[in-house]
Amino acid sequence: MTLRLPDTDGTLRTHTPSAPGAHPSSEEPASAQPFASRVVFAAAHVVADPLADPLTTPLANGSGGGSAAVDWDATLAFRRHLWAHGLGVAEAMDTAQRGMGLDWPGAAELIRRSAAEARAEGGRVVCGAGTDQLSGPASLAEVRAAYEEQLAVVEESGAGAVLMASRALAATATGPDDYRAVYGDLLRQAARPVVLHWLGPMFDPALEGYWGSSDLDQATDTFLDVIAAHPEKVDGIKISLLDAGREVELRRRLPAGVRCYTGDDFHYPELIAGDELHVSDALLGVLDPLAPLAARALRRLDAGDTDGFRQFLDPTVPLARHLFGAPTRYYKTGVVFLAWLAGHQTHFTMVGGFQTARSLPHLARTYELADELGLFPDPHLAEQRMRTLLTLHGVDQ
Numbered sequence: 001m002t003l004r005l006p007d008t009d010g011t012l013r014t015h016t017p018s019a020p021g022a023h024p025s026s027e028e029p030a031s032a033q034p035f036a037s038r039v040v041f042a043a044a045h046v047v048a049d050p051l052a053d054p055l056t057t058p059l060a061n062g063s064g065g066g067s068a069a070v071d072w073d074a075t076l077a078f079r080r081h082l083w084a085h086g087l088g089v090a091e092a093m094d095t096a097q098r099g100m101g102l103d104w105p106g107a108a109e110l111i112r113r114s115a116a117e118a119r120a121e122g123g124r125v126v127c128g129a130g131t132d133q134l135s136g137p138a139s140l141a142e143v144r145a146a147y148e149e150q151l152a153v154v155e156e157s158g159a160g161a162v163l164m165a166s167r168a169l170a171a172t173a174t175g176p177d178d179y180r181a182v183y184g185d186l187l188r189q190a191a192r193p194v195v196l197h198w199l200g201p202m203f204d205p206a207l208e209g210y211w212g213s214s215d216l217d218q219a220t221d222t223f224l225d226v227i228a229a230h231p232e233k234v235d236g237i238k239i240s241l242l243d244a245g246r247e248v249e250l251r252r253r254l255p256a257g258v259r260c261y262t263g264d265d266f267h268y269p270e271l272i273a274g275d276e277l278h279v280s281d282a283l284l285g286v287l288d289p290l291a292p293l294a295a296r297a298l299r300r301l302d303a304g305d306t307d308g309f310r311q312f313l314d315p316t317v318p319l320a321r322h323l324f325g326a327p328t329r330y331y332k333t334g335v336v337f338l339a340w341l342a343g344h345q346t347h348f349t350m351v352g353g354f355q356t357a358r359s360l361p362h363l364a365r366t367y368e369l370a371d372e373l374g375l376f377p378d379p380h381l382a383e384q385r386m387r388t389l390l391t392l393h394g395v396d397q
Helices: 072-084 104-121 140-157 167-172 176-189 216-229 244-252 268-273 287-302 306-323 328-341 351-356 360-373 379-392
Strands: 003-006 012-015 040-043 088-091 125-129 160-163 194-199 234-240 259-262 281-284
Touching: 003 360, 003 379, 040 287, 072 088, 072 104, 072 287, 088 104, 104 125, 104 140, 125 140, 125 194, 140 160, 140 167, 140 176, 167 176, 176 194, 176 216, 194 216, 216 234, 216 244, 234 244, 244 259, 244 268, 259 268, 259 281, 268 281, 268 287, 268 306, 287 306, 287 328, 306 328, 306 360, 328 351, 328 360, 328 379, 360 379
Parallel strands: 040 088, 040 281, 088 125, 125 160, 160 194, 194 234, 234 259
Antiparallel strands: 003 012
C-alpha cells in the first residue's frame, strides 16, 4: 500500500509507509534510568479534550471559564511515557502552549498535577514560572509580583523552577538595569536554584530585545551579569536562540557549576555531544516526539560512544528543522500531530484550535520524515490516521 502525499506546489507524490519491524533499533527496550552523561528534559505538550467546551469546562480547582479544556488522563500518560524512557519533563512551558491557548490557571493546574505524578512515578520535573496572568500594560512591580506568584506555585508543588522569558517584562523594561533588578529580586527569593530561560523572538516575536537590547552581544553581557550576581541560585540556563555558535561561546563564559541546557532545536546533536571544553545538557521541545530515539542515542553517549550517539540523533535533524520552520512558534502543531500518529492520543485537536496552524503539505512531510526515522510504534496505525486526514482534506487515495 502507498500514500499519495501533497506537496506545497499542489502536486501529489507517492510514499510507501514503513512496515512493522523495518527499524529494528526502535524495538530496543525502554529504561527509566536517568542518563549518566547529560541532564535531559523534554518540554511536553498538553492533550486537549476534544469534546469539552473550553468556555464552560471547570478547572479541577472548581473555578470555571478556563480557556483550555485539557484531557488530564492522556496528558499525564504522556508524561509517564517520557519518564519511562529516562527523560525528565519540562512542564508548563512553550510546548504546552503557554500563551497560545493554555492560560495561567490551566498552567498552574498542570504544574500541580504533573509534580504529583512525578513524585508517584519517581520522575524528574521542572516547571515554567512566568507572567502570563498579566494582560495589558504593567509596571515592573506588577511583573515582579506575577513572577513571584507563579514561582510560589512551582516551589509549593515540589518541582524545580524555570524562570521563563516574560512578554510583560519585555514590554515594560526600559533597559538592562530593569532586567537585572527583576531577576535579581527573584533569584534572592528562590528557595532553590532555578533555570533561567532566554527565548528568542523566532519563538515569540514579543520577546524582541530581551535583556534590554536587540544587540545579542549586549544582551548576553546583561544575561551573564544576572547569573554572576547570584551563581548559587542558578542551576542552569536554557538558550533557545537557534544559534549554535552563540550557545558554544555563552556556555564557555558560565560560572562553574551552572549548566547550559540547549534549547536549540536545529543543532542539538552537536551541542549535546559538546567539544573539548564544554557540553550542553538539554531542555528541548523536539524531544517530545523524539523521546524513544533520543533515549537510545543518549544511552550510547553514557557508554562513551559519541559516534554512536551522533549516528542515532543526526538523522532526526531534518524532521526537527521541518517542525520548527518559520513561523517557529507553530512547531507545537507538528508535535501534537506526531503524538496522534504515534498513538499517544486519540485525536488531532489542540487547545485554542492550533491544529489548523500548519498546512496539509507541512503535516504530510512531517509524517513522511517521522516514518522514515521509525518513530511510530505502530506504523500501520500511523498510516491509517494519515490516510484519514488526507481523505478529510479531499486527497483521494
